[in-house]
Amino acid sequence: MVVYGDSRSGNCYKIQLLLALLGKQCRWEEINVLDGATQQPEFLQKNPNGKIPLLEMNDGRTLAESNAIISFLAQGSPLIPQSAFDYATMLQWQFFEQYSHEPFIAVARYINLYLGLPEERKAEYQSKQAGGHKALAVMNQQLEKTPFLVGEQLTLADISLYAYTHVAHEGGFELVSYTGIQHWLERIADQKGYVPMQY
């Protein structure tokens, strides 16, 4: 299997982190999103939505969307809860990540880190701060109560939300006041097999 990804992307890092925690490997094909590689006809044939990460199986089937990819790769592992309620709670956090967290924190980080905070994107960057802090506060509230987002056990929800939370400072989000999040970040970095984001 091949993963097409950009090493600076949190969505792509979810897959690297998951594979490392599971002790599995996939071939990694580096794609630079800034040079337009995701919009080339060859890539659009694999993912018409023109986005990474993308998983390509040996038989040619492809799977897009980071949270779908990690669900596929983690099937049968303890990272997917057995109980119906815990499973749905994991999904709740993953949907939250895509709608209420990533569009603020990842986009602010993109504007700052990838683009170097150009003048013409400063207002957009600023507009992401309130939404990002709201998402962090929601996570923090849960993480003051339980060690992981779904409860006592590490699940895919933690991997999905760890990806951009642990680099949130690169989008201008200081985490000092979020003590629940800070302890959770340490707990995840202590997991066997953990790999940092490499970029």
Ligand SMILES: N[C@@H](CCC(=O)N[C@@H](CS)C(=O)NCC(=O)O)C(=O)O
């Ligand atoms: N919801 C998608 C988001 C994927 C996404 O936004 N990927 C960005 C990089 S982080 C991308 O490919 N951008 C290039 C483009 O839009 O051309 C996921 O979770 O995988």
